[in-house]
Amino acid sequence: MTATxxxxxxxxxxxxxxxxxxxxxxxxxxxxxGQALPDRQPAYMQSWIYVFxxxxxASLGVVILSGIALAMGGxxxxxxxxxxxxxxxxxxxxxxxFFVVLVVHLWGKFWMAAWRGKRGLTWMTGMFAFLAAVxxxxxxxxxxxxxxSQWIAAEAKDGLNSxxxxxxxNPLNSPRMLLWHVILLPLVIGVIVLWHIVxxxxxxxxxxxxxxEPKK
Amino acid sequence: xxxxVATPDSHDFPTRPYDLVKEGAIAFGVILVLALALAAIxxxxxxxxxxxKAWAAATPNDVIVxxxxxxxxxxxxxxxxxxxxxxxxxxxxxxxxxxRWGGVTVPIDSANDLVIGPLGSVKGDTALSGALAQWKxxxxxxxxxxxxxxxxxxxxxxxxPAAVADxxxxxxxxxxxxxxxxxxxxxxxxxxxxxxxxxxxxxxxxLLSDGTYLEDQAVARSLGGDQWGMINSTGNNxxxxxxxxxxxxxxxxxxKSSENADAIIFGMMGLLVxxxxxxxxxxxxxxxxxxxxxxxxxxxxxxxxxxx
Numbered sequence: 001m002t003a004t005x006x007x008x009x010x011x012x013x014x015x016x017x018x019x020x021x022x023x024x025x026x027x028x029x030x031x032x033x034g035q036a037l038p039d040r041q042p043a044y045m046q047s048w049i050y051v052f053x054x055x056x057x058a059s060l061g062v063v064i065l066s067g068i069a070l071a072m073g074g075x076x077x078x079x080x081x082x083x084x085x086x087x088x089x090x091x092x093x094x095x096x097x098f099f100v101v102l103v104v105h106l107w108g109k110f111w112m113a114a115w116r117g118k119r120g121l122t123w124m125t126g127m128f129a130f131l132a133a134v135x136x137x138x139x140x141x142x143x144x145x146x147x148x149s150q151w152i153a154a155e156a157k158d159g160l161n162s163x164x165x166x167x168x169x170n171p172l173n174s175p176r177m178l179l180w181h182v183i184l185l186p187l188v189i190g191v192i193v194l195w196h197i198v199x200x201x202x203x204x205x206x207x208x209x210x211x212x213e214p215k216k
Numbered sequence: 217x218x219x220x221v222a223t224p225d226s227h228d229f230p231t232r233p234y235d236l237v238k239e240g241a242i243a244f245g246v247i248l249v250l251a252l253a254l255a256a257i258x259x260x261x262x263x264x265x266x267x268x269k270a271w272a273a274a275t276p277n278d279v280i281v282x283x284x285x286x287x288x289x290x291x292x293x294x295x296x297x298x299x300x301x302x303x304x305x306x307x308x309x310x311x312x313x314x315x316r317w318g319g320v321t322v323p324i325d326s327a328n329d330l331v332i333g334p335l336g337s338v339k340g341d342t343a344l345s346g347a348l349a350q351w352k353x354x355x356x357x358x359x360x361x362x363x364x365x366x367x368x369x370x371x372x373x374x375x376x377p378a379a380v381a382d383x384x385x386x387x388x389x390x391x392x393x394x395x396x397x398x399x400x401x402x403x404x405x406x407x408x409x410x411x412x413x414x415x416x417x418x419x420x421x422x423l424l425s426d427g428t429y430l431e432d433q434a435v436a437r438s439l440g441g442d443q444w445g446m447i448n449s450t451g452n453n454x455x456x457x458x459x460x461x462x463x464x465x466x467x468x469x470x471x472k473s474s475e476n477a478d479a480i481i482f483g484m485m486g487l488l489v490x491x492x493x494x495x496x497x498x499x500x501x502x503x504x505x506x507x508x509x510x511x512x513x514x515x516x517x518x519x520x521x522x523x524x
Contacts, residue, residue, distance in 0.1 A: 037237065039234065039236070044518040046517045049514055051243070090255040093251045108514070117224075141456065145265060147266060148450055153421055161298065163486075165318065170299075172422065175416065204225070204227050209515075213224040214228050
């Protein structure tokens, strides 16, 4: 079954024209049956490079959890509490790990030319997720309310102003950057990552370069 | 050379058992433990923010010089252009005046918003009240003449107000001294942030950036733009190494000394990002992985079985 011809099975009791039915069929038809959470994978997937996609997701999970813990304490908690400082350190290091595994994943997909077989959008959503992550990390540095955030904001304003977006995205306005960091950009990342995963499950893992149609 | 073939459907290939959820759980556990351990060993940087009180204590003359430059409209923020004012075209990317086109969306009047306004909130200082009254009663040209003359005199005196030669400075010396006193009091941040909740540090950070103290402190910590500062952090902690492709251009000429460095580099990076996003659709570039057989390492077992 090719991913682009996926169709959800029709139920004899479905009401024609129901918006609910239409939406359900769209959702069910996003990936081929059994491929949302498969318990088998193509035999050609025998490399450690495949681990880095899952590692990226896992580290994103640690980033989000440590970020939620930080958010519960508030913006200055980590300056005054040893526990808060430790949670901030976990957040920082999970971000560093996230980017390491993400970059390895990205380079792996490049050398595999993983956009083959109508997977161009999968590559593009991955790149969008990377860019959104860079922006989110940047706004994180702007909201640390310490010397570093002062300096980064002062420097960053020149770059952003030079291309005319310093008013919309004002790095000197720390509370505004905090909202970008904890709500807007994570929301963007969440949507893009979900879209990326659906595309991966929809099209399957790209076959080796030069592979021919297997004999059936 | 391998013949060009259409990419077959991955679902048609032979499969083997695999536990996706188990892999995810193990990956999460390993990364969580790694993050906990790295946090425990290396912690994270947290150097206290510079307060105006600390700035005034460390380099009082810099505070006065900065305040006078705001009054003379020679400071960085006063002559910045968009989004703060129209006093300069700002940076351009070739024929594109992107900065100016962005418009004045965060209007800042450096003299009034950063100096005169905060000084006006000081009560019970008759000398200051008189100086402010004299300043406000003067024409814009007179204000500029006083402030510029005093700024030049300060510059000639090496930034030391005590060594400034006599001249026609109007109330500017008194305003500069009063501003230093206000900074020393510790209340300037609140006045610049605006009100009980305040929160917007735009004015405070512009004022701090207009002085030399902030940059001196950053350069001493290797955080300058031409020191790979974008990817560094305070102490020995990692910063944002993923910004290395951006930071790189600030280290080399002609970008390093260009007045339009930010606009040019951001424009270049925008173009580069666009190329990477659209890589699957760009002939030649999309074929690079097929020309350099790194992929044979990834699928070595597959090719070994196919070659037999």
